[in-house]
Amino acid sequence: MHFWGWESQLLETGFLGIFLCPLWTLSQVPKHSPPSRIVIWAYRWLIFRIMLGAGLIKIRGDRCWRDLTCMDYHYETQPVPNPVAYYMHRSPWWFHQFETLVNHFIELGVPFFIFLGRRMCTLHGLLQILFQVLLVISGNLSFLNWLTIVPSIACFDDAALGFLFSSKGRGAKSRVLEIQAKEAEGKGAPLPYSCYIRKVANVSFGILIAYLSTPVVVNLLSSQQVMNTSFNPLRIVNTYGAFGSITKERTEVVIQGTSSLDANDPAALWEEYGFKCKPGDLRKRPCLISPYHYRLDWLMWFAAFQTYEQNEWIIHLAGKLLANEKEALSLIAFNPFEGKKPPRWVRGEHFRYKFSRPGGNHAGDGKWWIRKRIGPYFPPVNLEALRKFFEARNWPLPSQD
Structure with missing residues (x-):
């Protein structure tokens, strides 16, 4: 913890x-x-x-x-x-x-x-x-x-x-x-x-x-x-201490899911999960939550400038999203598979985020952020692929409804 x-x-x-x-x-x-x-x-x-x-x-x-x-x-x-x-x-x-x-x-x-x-x-x-x-x-x-x-x-x-x-x-x-x-x-x-x-x-x-x-x-x-x-x-x-070092670039892990049978299909439609406060949707206004603490959003910030091997919990989260587990979904703001079958595959994509210019926002494009893809953060996974990973760590394997 x-x-x-x-x-x-x-x-x-x-x-x-x-x-x-x-x-x-x-x-x-x-x-x-x-x-x-x-x-x-x-x-x-x-x-x-x-x-x-x-x-x-x-x-x-x-x-x-x-x-x-x-x-x-x-x-x-x-x-x-x-x-x-x-x-x-x-x-x-x-x-x-x-x-x-x-x-x-x-x-x-x-x-x-x-x-x-x-x-x-x-x-x-x-x-x-x-x-x-x-x-x-x-x-x-x-x-x-x-x-x-x-x-x-x-x-x-x-x-x-x-x-x-x-x-x-x-x-x-x-x-x-x-x-x-x-x-x-x-x-x-x-x-x-x-x-x-x-x-x-x-x-x-x-x-x-x-x-x-x-x-x-x-x-x-x-x-x-x-x-x-x-x-x-x-x-x-x-x-105590805070901000002993400052990150010069903002990177974000964007978690996506798809119902496609083949995760490598170029035509697969990948839909993004939305978190409660951390940047994701470019048109989502930055939140104002102090003194409340969204622990998962903060952990995602740390994970973004590390690797998923250093943050195995993010794979655990992916497994829960694959099963549409209510407890995990309660920690996020938007589930693209709500009311649908759970996704067959979930992956993590790595993006570099920057604030848009206020003039551009006022001009009507509505974007608070601009972003550029860096590459994959963790590869597409499904419940079958995660079975050995979960068993090796004595984690219960989520089951789809």
Whole structure:
């Protein structure tokens, strides 16, 4: 199973959340045990690693990040472009260079603002949230950007977020001010026994995070940095990174089926399966799905710049399409054999895709993409040809209805 970087990030963010909130109160603002500063700093440490890891992997990875040319390609070649990316791709070269410089500043410079006092920490939170919003607008990167906003919120204190709460009556804001005033005067009520237990738990939690961070820091400092991995089985403290390399050309695997008896017959009619979001039909508008994640569409993006031998699951998918299996067909948008007999043959074709020019699209041809065939991706297969392939991997052979 492919484990995505944002899924590790979700595990770590959720684990920190266990220690952020009180365990046994329904009060909007608990009387005792406000969030531990250890937990708040654990969230800040998380956003620091996310952004710095992403920045370092870029500088150490693809040369285009150092040449300031990566954004010339990114919008067109990212996993699942959206309509905004279609127009952003046509920005002038100097704007793409400016975008790259801003990216380096946000990922390599801004993370250190966390350690420069309250105001700079607040500025860090603002810049990171704004950056993530821009990424949401320009791409379909699943729930990654939305999730990254969560630890950024830990960069704000009560004074910075006070405007979000009502100041009338004894609302949440007045309750917080009351607690802070009592703490400042040293007149708070004696802490219950449970609070001491919580303090011990928080200190133990801090020691655990520090211990598990050691290999992560070593990885960040290493010239052989790896991204989106973990050094512990529970994925509590992970290393992150994104787009360490940028593909310069977009290729797509187009899966086709035919009812012809002979797959090599020049007169055979091959019909294309349509996926929910990834490019396929040239007239299909790029989708807008963030924060949703179409896992199959993303896997198809990876498969397109590898071989089918490196992605055997795509042959498994072909077998399911040959049988018109409902579960597999639910993952795609268009089945050309719906209401018909299943195809006799399925094949994969390899295409190079480019964005059409906006002027051409407006002229009425309706094409968002243009494409050129590269060649076959995997040869025509039928259920009989796949029998040995499936048996060798202990996969159940799909059966046609």
